[in-house]
Amino acid sequence: MNKKKILELAKGFRGRAKNCIRIARERVEKALQYSYRDRRNKKRDMRSLWIERINAGTRIHGVNYGNFMHGLLKENIQLNRKVLSELSMHEPYSFKSLVDVSRQSFPGNKKVVIPPRKEGLSMLV
């Protein structure tokens, strides 16, 4: 039964690792170790993805991620990054109001981040 389970878990593996039990067992053990490790890594990766998205969303409105989050903290708004990234993608108006609230609370640097102006041929794009 154990062999059967291992060969089931080894579906999609390369070469003899999907067919031959001695090789499959090693590969499956490695795969399970990776999944254990990556369940923890996934949380980190998702968080950095959310931060990238929030950064992109706020820079459209001339604010960068650091100032935006600082303004939110000052205002005691406790939306987490997951929700903020989803709002920045799907609820642009609500997200803009959040950016305005944050900018009001923490004006940030004097150099406001302006979306890059297109010059030359890229103006046509």
Added chain:
Amino acid sequence: MASTTFISSFFSSPTITTTTTRRTQNNQTSLLLSKPNNPNSLSSSVSTNSNQRLAFSSLVPKLSDTIEAPEAAAEVDSTEVTTLVEEEEIPIEESAPKGDGLFAVVMIGSRQYIVFPGRFLTTQRLKGANVNDKIILNKVLLVGTKTSAYIGKPIVPNAAVHAVVEDNGLNDKVVVFKYKKKKNYRRNIGHRQPNTRIRILGITGYQDSPVVTLDDLPVAAAVEA
């Protein structure tokens, strides 16, 4: 800024700490110091203060159930929808038929979800919640409609999300395999996390809280029309 005075009391009450997110716990002391009291907004905020105190003194979710009356200390406070849907978005191309465009951000089991009425959501297992129990989720962090957003600092006062417990089940099995090489150590453990599926009925109580009306209101109205 009507909720600033509210916030200082929010964090001083001891009942909050169990369900706030990690970030809030870190920032508690700093927030207490940094919030100035607005004398202008005192009259409105006092009422919200008392309302909120009452709501949070019962802490964890109020289960207003029609079928039975347990005093469950369930941890259901706010959970929200998992599905990312663009229903609420004000259509940029006017062909998309949206519902109300109403959504809320709710915190359940220290996770935040975006909730739409009529959809369901899978959250951590809510203790004491049986099938077909009506649940009120109090920790509403943001409510958005087509034309305005009610931003909670940290929660929208008096807002509540009503939901019904549909099902108590288990997540898919996760194999926890621990292995140390050359040390003859391996452990193989299977794990199924209990969960609860909740269907959202509606979002209420946010109308009289401070609104951030969207600037592009005329644009939105023109697009919707």
